[in-house]
Amino acid sequence: MRIINLNPDTGIGASAWFVELEGHRLLMDAGIHPKREGRSALPMFALVAQQEVDAIAISHCHHDHVGALPVAVRHFPQAHVLMTELSYFLVERVLHNSVNVMSRQCGELGIKEYPLYSHDEVDEIAALFQGFRYNREIEWAAFHKLKPGVLSPTMELYDAGHALGSAGIMVRGRHETLFYTGDVCFHDQTILKSARFEDIKADVLIMETTRGNRPPAPGFSRQAEIDRLAQAIDRVFQRGGAVLIPVFALGRTQEILAMLALEIKAGKMRQQPIYIGGLGRVFTEIYDLEAHRTHRHLQNLRLTETLNLQVLEKGQVDTMRLAGRLYVLTAGMMSENTPAHDLAARMAQDEKNGIFFVGYADPDTPGGRLKASKPGETFLFSARAGEITRNCEVLDFDLTAHANRDELLDFVGVVEPRAVVLGHGEDDSRQWFEEQIRARHPKMKVIQATPGLNVEV
Ligand SMILES: [Zn+2]
Numbered sequence: 001m002r003i004i005n006l007n008p009d010t011g012i013g014a015s016a017w018f019v020e021l022e023g024h025r026l027l028m029d030a031g032i033h034p035k036r037e038g039r040s041a042l043p044m045f046a047l048v049a050q051q052e053v054d055a056i057a058i059s060h061c062h063h064d065h066v067g068a069l070p071v072a073v074r075h076f077p078q079a080h081v082l083m084t085e086l087s088y089f090l091v092e093r094v095l096h097n098s099v100n101v102m103s104r105q106c107g108e109l110g111i112k113e114y115p116l117y118s119h120d121e122v123d124e125i126a127a128l129f130q131g132f133r134y135n136r137e138i139e140w141a142a143f144h145k146l147k148p149g150v151l152s153p154t155m156e157l158y159d160a161g162h163a164l165g166s167a168g169i170m171v172r173g174r175h176e177t178l179f180y181t182g183d184v185c186f187h188d189q190t191i192l193k194s195a196r197f198e199d200i201k202a203d204v205l206i207m208e209t210t211r212g213n214r215p216p217a218p219g220f221s222r223q224a225e226i227d228r229l230a231q232a233i234d235r236v237f238q239r240g241g242a243v244l245i246p247v248f249a250l251g252r253t254q255e256i257l258a259m260l261a262l263e264i265k266a267g268k269m270r271q272q273p274i275y276i277g278g279l280g281r282v283f284t285e286i287y288d289l290e291a292h293r294t295h296r297h298l299q300n301l302r303l304t305e306t307l308n309l310q311v312l313e314k315g316q317v318d319t320m321r322l323a324g325r326l327y328v329l330t331a332g333m334m335s336e337n338t339p340a341h342d343l344a345a346r347m348a349q350d351e352k353n354g355i356f357f358v359g360y361a362d363p364d365t366p367g368g369r370l371k372a373s374k375p376g377e378t379f380l381f382s383a384r385a386g387e388i389t390r391n392c393e394v395l396d397f398d399l400t401a402h403a404n405r406d407e408l409l410d411f412v413g414v415v416e417p418r419a420v421v422l423g424h425g426e427d428d429s430r431q432w433f434e435e436q437i438r439a440r441h442p443k444m445k446v447i448q449a450t451p452g453l454n455v456e457v
């Protein structure tokens, strides 16, 4: 089996894995690097452009896994694009939104290469997309390679519990198997139930390592964290401030909204309008619509009916009155040209306000810098907003949608692969996993897949 990590970066970056198995070739994920700009944010497709890729499989619809899909299809026009049926409902919306974001950045930041693909292109390639239920055997080899009597490789998508439609990908050849975790969550969230990765065995495991550098806090409980968030929101309203929770549109938005709905139902928070973005609204509707085919809690909770959701129009956050209002807005890391970025720049000066992080924010992003700032400190928030002084309350809540490192380590023991390829993590995260796996499983091969290099396993 041959594997190439096409991520242009050693950190989380742009997920994309090229796999060659028994004469067939597969691309798993085609992400965009969240911090890079222009073509440098793309996976290194050129390295494999000469090879015929039979199929492209998408683990889930987050930008760092799917944002470069139209570019991948340009390289491999004959490949079918396989994903879960739930991702199938989301993927076009994600890609069209990314055209909009890139077009805006082309104008405002002067990134000439943007957009990297067009709305027309997204519409054209949509015909290649195929959605499948979890735990079905899928044939993915190119049709002209199929020979009578010879078994072709298959694929099976396993529920990864990370965001709606997320999957781990099992690839089965005649002699060998590979499992790719994608982004995975081994604990229940408020809506989504934990991953169903039971009894998975594979010869080779490609594993995410997001939280390898973060030991769980002693005595940690997710419910205690949710209560702490509800209390913090209440505190801000008591003193007449506004609350901003920066989130990603898919997954995090709906999980936070569900938590708020439960708090309101329990009488711990008062019913009031919650301001969200247009894309957050679209995905929230899809969470509601597809509840019946989702492995989830609160099957009957309809967020769009239970909550008083108000969609913000473009530019509205610049002028509206803030006091007493609750915002659940993109982007989670407050990248420039997002509502969360503009609103945070407006809110930070006033000590009555609260900005509450509920997910990872890279230290090099506006969100990461705000998170790291001290009360009263003036710092460079972003090129667009310039320096701001942080007087508002800034708190961090651990409500991750990624597996804890010990859970992933246990998972390695279940899968019993001969080789583990470490991905989707910073250097220190992957290093931690390498040391732990070597200590626990001395015979297992642990591979730090250098971007762009052939790995034979
Ligand atoms: Zn993800």
Ligand SMILES: [Zn+2]
Binding pocket: 062, 064, 065, 183, 424
């Ligand atoms: Zn990811």
